[in-house]
Amino acid sequence: xxxxxxxxxxxxxxxxxxxxxxxxxxxxxxxxxxxxxxxxxxxxxxxxxxxxxxxxxxxxxxxxxxxxxxxxxxxxxxxxxxxxxxxxxxxxxxxxxxxxxxxxxxxxxxxxxxxxxxxxxxxxxxxxxxxxxxxxxxxxxxxxxxxxxxxxxxxxxxxxxxxxxxxxxxxxxxxxxxxxxxxxxxxxxxxxxxxxxxxxxxxxxxxxxxxxxxxxxxxxxxxxxxxxxxxxxxxxxxxxxxxx
Numbered sequence: 001x002x003x004x005x006x007x008x009x010x011x012x013x014x015x016x017x018x019x020x021x022x023x024x025x026x027x028x029x030x031x032x033x034x035x036x037x038x039x040x041x042x043x044x045x046x047x048x049x050x051x052x053x054x055x056x057x058x059x060x061x062x063x064x065x066x067x068x069x070x071x072x073x074x075x076x077x078x079x080x081x082x083x084x085x086x087x088x089x090x091x092x093x094x095x096x097x098x099x100x101x102x103x104x105x106x107x108x109x110x111x112x113x114x115x116x117x118x119x120x121x122x123x124x125x126x127x128x129x130x131x132x133x134x135x136x137x138x139x140x141x142x143x144x145x146x147x148x149x150x151x152x153x154x155x156x157x158x159x160x161x162x163x164x165x166x167x168x169x170x171x172x173x174x175x176x177x178x179x180x181x182x183x184x185x186x187x188x189x190x191x192x193x194x195x196x197x198x199x200x201x202x203x204x205x206x207x208x209x210x211x212x213x214x215x216x217x218x219x220x221x222x223x224x225x226x227x228x229x230x231x232x233x234x235x236x237x238x239x240x241x242x243x244x
Contacts, residue, residue, distance in 0.1 A: 018067065018094050019094040022048060026052055087130075090141075094144040096162075137180060145166060147240065187239045190242040
């Protein structure tokens with residue numbers, strides 16, 4: 001069990017991690033809690049979130065929210081604002097979807113859902129809290145991107161469109177917050193061994209890397225924690241991670 005540590009580098013800081021029921025989000029919640037942060041974990045699965053909070057220990061919070069709708073994101077924002085007394089010190093926008101299909105085999109509704117989860121929801125969350133962060137002259141906003149936010153891969157039109165978009169959001173945010181006390185951090189990993197690959201299991205090792213050739217969720221979580229625990233005058237603008 002990991003309890004918030006008064007001695008950790010993130011001691012007492014309120015942190016929101018979306019998409020935290022499993023994979024990168026859950027690993028990041030553990031890493032931030034170990035560094036002393038008080039973490040609100042959010043996803044659609046109440047049971048998974050409650051199990052994670054029980055593992056993390058006293059003081060952490062599970063917030064069930066469906067970011068596939070604007071109303072779901074609004075509910076999350078309201079719950080976090082009440083919990084943190086305003087904007088949290090740290091936002092980790094991690095929730096998202098990974099569709100894979102060639103152009104022509106994708107439906108407009110699927111694109112809308114992908115853009116909603118991967119781009120619109122992070123934008124909505126940042127937009128809601130950036131004013132509070134500006135007023136207090138501090139805050140950290142982590143965007144979990146992908147190598148597909150800069151490189152085109154076959155079958156990734158939907159996913160890359162959303163990740164290119166969220167990278168653009170990060171770059172504008174970084175420009176607009178420079179010198180404000182707010183840090184904008186982009187962490188873009190290559191393939192990570194999580195449940196996101198389950199629909200494509202038969203393609204692993206051929207069209208996609210084999211699981212043993214992927215990064216682990218903990219690898220990404222450590223990168224996020226590294227960026228967040230640097231001295232305040234150090235801004236890690238962007239980290240791109242691949243398996244060596």
